[in-house]
Every structure is written in structure tokens, then in C-alpha cells.
Amino acid sequence: MSKREAEVLALLGAHLSNAEIAAHLHLSVRTVENHVSSLLRKCGVADRRELGKLAGQGSAEPDGIAALPAPLTTFIGRTAERERLLEALRAARLVTLVGPGGVGKTRLAAEAAGSAQGSFPSGGAFVDLVPVSEAYVAQAVAAALGVTERPDQHLHEAIAERLGDGRALLILDNCEHVIDTVARFAEQTLSRCPGTRILATSRERLGVPGERTLALLPFPPASATAAPVPLTTHAELLFLDRATAADPGFTADPATLRLLCARLDGMPLAIELAAARVAALGADGLLAALDDRLRLLAGGRGADERHRSLRAVIGWSHELLDGEERALFRRLAVFAGPFDLDAVVAVSPGVARSAAADVLGRLTDKSLVTVHRRSGADRWRLLETVRAYAAERLDTAGEAEAVRELHLEWAAGMAANLETALDGRAAGSWRDDFDAVADNLRAALARAPDVPGDVPHRLARALGHLMYARRFLMEALGHYETAARRAPTPLEAVADLRAASDCTYAIGDAGQQPFGMLLEAAGRAREAGDSDLTAITLASAVSIACRHHAGFEEEIPHARKLELLAEARAAGDTADPVVAAHLAAAAAWIANEDGSATDATPAATDGDGEWADPAPVAAAVEAARASGDPVLVSAALDTAAFAALGAGRRRHARRVAGERLSLLESLPRHAPDACPEIVDIFRMALYSSLGVGDLPAALDVARQAMDDDLVGGSYLAAAQMITPLVLAGRFDEALTLEAAVWEGWQRVGRPFGAQLSAPVGALSLAHGLRGDDDASRLWRSRALNPPDRQRYGQFMAFADVRLALHHGRFDNAAELVETALIGRSSSATAPYREAVAAELAVAAALPGAADRLTATSIGENKWAAACLARARGRLYEDEGQLHTAVVVWERIDARFERACTLLLLPTRADEGMRELAELGCMPPKT
Secondary structure, three states: OOHHHHHHHHHHHOOOOHHHHHHHHOOOHHHHHHHHHHHHHHHOOOOHHHHHHHHHHOOOOOOOEEOOOOOOOOOOOOHHHHHHHHHHHHHOOEEEEEOOOOOOHHHHHHHHHHHHHHHOOOOEEEEEOOOOOHHHHHHHHHHHHOOOOEOOEOHHHHHHHHHOOOOEEEEEEOOHHHHHHHHHHHHHHHHHOOOEEEEEEEOOOOOOOOEEEEEOOOOOOHHHOOOOOOOOOHHHHHHHHHHHHHOOOOOOOHHHHHHHHHHOOOOHHHHHHHHOOHHHHHHHHHHHHHHHHHHHOOOOOOOOHHHHHHHHHHHHHHHOOOHHHHHHHHHHHHOOOOEOHHHHHHOOOOOOHHHHHHHHHHHHHOOOOEEEEEOOEEEEEOOHHHHHHHHHHHHHOOOHHHHHHHHHHHHHHHHHHHHHHOOOOOHHHHHHHHHHHHHHHHHHHHHOOOOOOHHHHHHHHHHHHHHHHOOOHHHHHHHHHHHHHHOOOHHHHHHHHHHHHHHHHHOOOOOHHHHHHHHHHHHHHHHHOOHHHHHHHHHHHHHHHHHOHHHOOOOOOHHHHHHHHHHHHHHOOOOOHHHHHHHHHHHHHHHHOHHHOOOOOOOOEOOOOOEOOOHHHHHHHHHHHHHOOHHHHHHHHHHHHHHHHHOOOHHHHHHHHHHHHHOHHHOOOOOHHHHHHHHHHHHHHHHHHHHOOOHHHHHHHHHHHHHOOOOOOOHHHHHHHHHHHHHOOOHHHHHHOHHHHHHHHHHHOOOOOHHHHHHHHHHHHHHHHOOOHHHHHHHHHHHOOOOOHHHHOHHHHHHHHHHHHHHOOOOOHHHHHHHHOOOOOOOOOHHHHHHHHHHHHHHOOOOOOHHHHHOOOOOOOHHHHHHHHHHHHHHHOOHHHHHHHHHHHHHOOOHHHHHHHHOOOHHHHHHHHHHHHHOOOOOOOO
């Protein structure tokens, strides 16, 4: 990184725009853009936000290959193969190292990855897939990369975002049992991340287009070497190295050594297991024992020839164990991944901790168990080939079911301990501890019968909680649903269904799905005879149906909501503060509904914009405060914000949103019950800030959301930055986000929703103001793509008017003005649309233009007020009004609009032209 790039990076960390950086460093904006592009490439990150984070951490250097195994023994005999593997990685984006179990694929892949780290500035990860099932391949990769899910961003998308366009290396080790899933994952990742290479190890190829396959064979026998007999082969060197480690005084004559390696078929794992026995047997005794064992397994050397000697050595090593060693060895087969001594004791009833440690050490000395070091702690594991043999022994002993039950009990207890540690341990430490056992916890749950039961239910619920805290959001939802199925009582199922309902907000799926879950939960609560819980759950369902109606394919009829609320009121004890708070919130939402004006229910507002009956909202807020629950307080305050917006009281809605923001610190981050509020707090804070035209506040909220560990990082979070950036005239920054938004939307494959209508229209506006009509039309077509053009085109109507005003296109001004006025006057876009429509009417000299300068929905919006002041200055040639507009534009940091206003002031027109040029915009035609 050059000195200038380091300076640019530091200023990105201070959240400066390209124009501000250019001014600070006395560079052109184009030069800064080039530096930013270079930094994105060198640092291997996806956007400016990630660069800013690197700057805040004081380093832009990647961490290398994450989770790369540290070698505990000498690397022997595969130098040529390593070079061929490195050459293949330079030539192909997907390389699969193919070979039988025990041939050394993992070690060779790790050595090659370690040698190649310098070629991958974006880092990468080594992912051990041995303990992973088909459903959790993406989670394993994400855990190794330190990636989490965000709302509307599935794990594949989060992984692709982390890898970006930079050069990164993923090593997917032991793929054979999940090969179809790995193949799909590899194909998707390589298509999205052009700089990423994948090195896979497997017993068979993945079958993905472009895959390059390298076969790894056992060490060749002595007869295959070109040199005469005195030359020591690689197999012999490996045997000598490992035998000397077991017995420093080990010696063997060359002929015996050569014969030993031949008996072992040159298989590295078989050689290592056999060498571990030389201290007890010596070379001659080892050879004799092997001859006996191999005779037992004789019978053809076909497809399984290479496994013959390996299975012989494992079985022979097992027969040499004493009784307590055999008992522990077979019990270790239940562990899908690494385990610690506490876990060993848990599956070994009646064995003292000290005895278990002693036996585990003896098994390690015999190379049947390997040490696995992670996060500074020693754990142990069985290699997969050895574990398969141990599992056979466990079944043969008739102990499999009992040991699996013990493993399930251990897993449930471990999960509970991790839950307890959530709030009392540093995030990184907790996550490392969780990642170390996650595969074992999943495996224990997967083996349990899918029927109601106390232990599997506790484990499923804990996994839902832990996966949510780990931000594996889709998996968390699945575990909560599993917990509801396995719940031993209806009351337990209610808690699981409510947690699942809350989880849906974390994946951006609010509405229909959580509503259905809550109705099911209410039925289970009624079955359990818990009337208060029935009332709470039904009231929650009513609130969702009113509050998030956009998430329903078909909106719930108003009569149905009233029916559910009546049922809730009849069930619950209103003297209970929590029940009362839920009932009051549901009643307030129904009162807020546009469709609530029926014979039985008065309209929410009257003609002058004041609330006809503010009592339901006040009652909801008061009841929530009485409950003392910040989640309920936030939900009740949202009713107040909607009520204020419906009455045109945007400033009040903004104050309410600010109070909700202040509640964020008190909301639990690790459990899903606060998730709906956390997601909505950011959304409504941005919406209300835009509603009053406070662009700095809107940008501040958008940045907070981008940095939030739950809602930030997705394409939606990036999209929410765009609208305030464009309105502020910070076009460089806005346009750096467009690719991420478009690609994210395409990956998710959903139609543009309400959250994207304004950002997409804003991108069209930004391109149009810069004179790129093709790009502007492209984004305009995307903004108007949904079938509900009236709803999704409101910001686009504003953009159309603003572009016509800027470029002096007045031919269809009257039509544009009328189109801009279509839509709810309470929406956040209404003041912008009405104000700029009034100014276009003035500039185009439309009839009645002066009457439009008194639009009623504009008064509480600073941006719109400044726009009207400028329109009055145009109409009446009043420089005082123009100066007023300039002051307001400066106050809300609307640079583009300030520059356009300066052009109308003869003494400051040159200043305006310079600012427009700095912003990369075309001068207006007036």
C-alpha cells in the first residue's frame, strides 16, 4: 500500500466522501476514486464501509488463511506433489485433490495453502468438513471466515460478500460425504467471486465445470525408484521420522524397513499408526505382527487394495489395546468433531477424570487419537477413517444407543453452558468456544429421534438461541421450529414458536410467516390452559397483521383482526402488566388502520390532520412503560410514530423514533425476542429523519444500521444509505453502493419492495443529474418494474420532476407535476414530491404555480421548505428567499441543491458552478 493510499484509507475511516478527501489531500475526485478502487482490490473487501472498518482497526492487511492447521510433525516426501498442486492453483480456480482415505490429502492441502498464502491477499479459510452434514456446509465455511447472516442476506450471500472480488483461497477438506452440496457451493461461490480459488480434497471429483483434478497416490515401493537399493524411499523416511519420535533409540536394517513399508502399501496413515508401535515391538516384531494381520484380511487386491493395509493396521492396533483403552476408543466414535476431556468423561460413566485423561493420552501415543489445537486449548479428535472403525466397534459391542444418549445429554449440557456464557464473555472468545463444539451439537441433535422428548427439545431450543447469537439466522429459525416439534408439552412449544416468529424478522421475512406461527402458538397456549399466554400471543398476531401488512400475500381482513383482539381480551387478565401492554398495543394498531373507519370504529384522523381519538395510542405507550419491558415500550412507541405520521406531525414522529433509538442499548442482542424491534427501530429512524428533511441525521442512522451486527452488512442496509446520500448531493458515495445493491437484489431474487423503491429511484436521479441518461433510464425502469407502480414509483416521480427542473425539460411539466402529487400525503416522500413539483410549476410558468407554494405537507420538512423558498425566489425574483434557501441547504448539508440555488444569485453564480463541477454534475438549464 502506498503512502497516498494509506492517507485515503484513513480518511475513509473518518466517513469522508470522495469529494471531501479530494479537498483534504488537494487531489481531483477522479484520482481519489482510483485510489479507492485500488484499495478495494488490494484489501479484498466489497465496499467503502469495509475499508472504513479496516481503517478503524488500524490495518488493511488480511489475516491470511483462517483456521489453517498448524503442523505438529515434519512434512516428508510430498515436495513434488506440493509444487504440482501449487501450479494447478495458479492455472485453475477449482482444484480437487483426489485420493483414498489415509493417503495424506489433508496434510498436503494444508502445506500447499501455507506456501501459497502470499498469493492470496484477501486471505481465505481452511474448512474441515469431516464433522459437517449436508445441511451445514455453508455454516462451516462461514464459521471459518468469521461471517454471519444479516436480514435479507442469506449465508451464501454473506460469504460471497466477504470474499468479494479479491484473491482469496478456500480449502474444503474431506468433501466426499457432502460432495453434492460442496459442488453446488463451489459453483455458486466461483461465479460470484471472480478472484477466489477453491482447493478441495475428496475421494472423488466434484464434477463442477472447470474443475482440475490431481490424484494423490500412496508412496511408491522401493522397486519403483530409479536409484539403486541404498536410496531411502519417502515411505521409509516417514516411517523413520515417526518411529524415532516414538522411540528415539529406534533402529532397523534397510531390508526390514523396506519390507515394512511394502506391507503397509506406502499409505502414510498406516505408516504413522504402525510406527507408533515400534517402542513396544521393535521392527522385527512389528513386521511379524503385520504379516499375521494381513493374512487374516487376504483375498484379492482389487479396488480396496489401498484400504486393505490401512484397515489391517487400525484393526491390529485396536487388538493391541487393553480393555479400558478399547472401551474408551469405541466411545469416542460418537464425537463428530474435536472434543475435550470433559466431553470424554461425559460419555464414560464410572470413569474418573484422571483415568480418562490417562487412557486418552495412551490412545494419543498410539496415534489412534490426534491432538487438535484451537484457540489456545487442546482438544482431541479421531481421523475419519479411524472414527469409522471405532463406530463399527461401538455397534458390535452393543453400546451405540447408550453412548449416543450420553452424547446427547452432554450436548444439551454444553449448549446450556454456552447460553449462560453469552452475556459474560467477550464475543470473540464465546464464538470460538461455540464454533469448536457446534458440529458435535448438531450431530447429537440429528441422531436423536424426531419425536417429543425433554433432552432433544432442550438441545434444539438452545441451538436456536446459540445460532441466533452466532448470527446463523436461517439455521436458528430451523432449530426453533425443530424445538416446537419436539416440545414435551404444549407450553414449551409456545415459547419455541414465538422465538421462531421473532427470528423471521432477522431474515427479512416479516408478515405472513410469523403471523401463522403466532396463531399456532396461541392454539398451543390454549391447549395448555394458559389464558394469559393465549392473550399475549393473539394480541401479538394482531399487531403483526396491522403493523407489517406489506408482508402478507393477502392482507388480513379488518374484521378478522377485531375478532382476534376480542378473543385475546376475553382470555387474558388485564391486571397483568405484560398482558395489558400487548392488548393495548394491538388496540392502538387497529385504531391506526386506514381501514378502521367502519360503523363501529371511528376514523383515526379527521379533516384537519389532528387525531380524532389519540387515546388508544396513549394507552398503549402508558401500558408498555408500566410493564418495564423495553421491547414492549419500543413496539408501543411505534404506534405513536405511525399516528403522528398519519396526522402529518413529522417532527413528533421523529422525536418518537429518537426515543426508540435510545432504547437500542437496553434491548437484548442474543435472543430473538428483541429482533423485530431492532430491525424496525433503524428503519423507522431513517424514515422519520427523511420525513423532516434532516439529511445528516438520516445518514447517521443509516451508518449505525450498516455497523450493527444484526441488521448491517446486507444489500438492504447499503441501499438505505443511498437515498440520503443522493439528497445530500454525495453522488460519489451513493454510486459506489449501486453494484452491491443490484447484485444483492439479484442474488435474493425477490421483487423490489418498499424499502428499495426510494434507493432505486435515487440512483436514477444521481445518474441523470450527472448527465448519464442511459444509466438513469436503466434504474428508472428497475424502480417501476413492480406491478404496483403507484406505490413503488413515488420517489421515482420526485426524481422525474427534479430531473426535468434541472435540465429545463418543460414539455410535459404539467403531467409530471400531477403525477408527483399522487400518493399519500403522510408518506416520507410527499414533502419532496410536492415541493419540487411546485418549483417545476414555477420554472415552467404553469397556470396556478403560485398557489402550489402553500402546500400543507411541506412545513415540517427542511429540504422541502428550502425548495419552496427557492421556488418563491424564482417566482418573485426575491434574493432574500434564495438566501434563506441557501442557509437551509447548508444546515442539512444538501450540497447539490445549495449549488443550484447559488446559480440563481448573480453574485454567487460562479461559486455554484464550481461546486456543481466538483460534484460531477451537469449545469442546470433554466
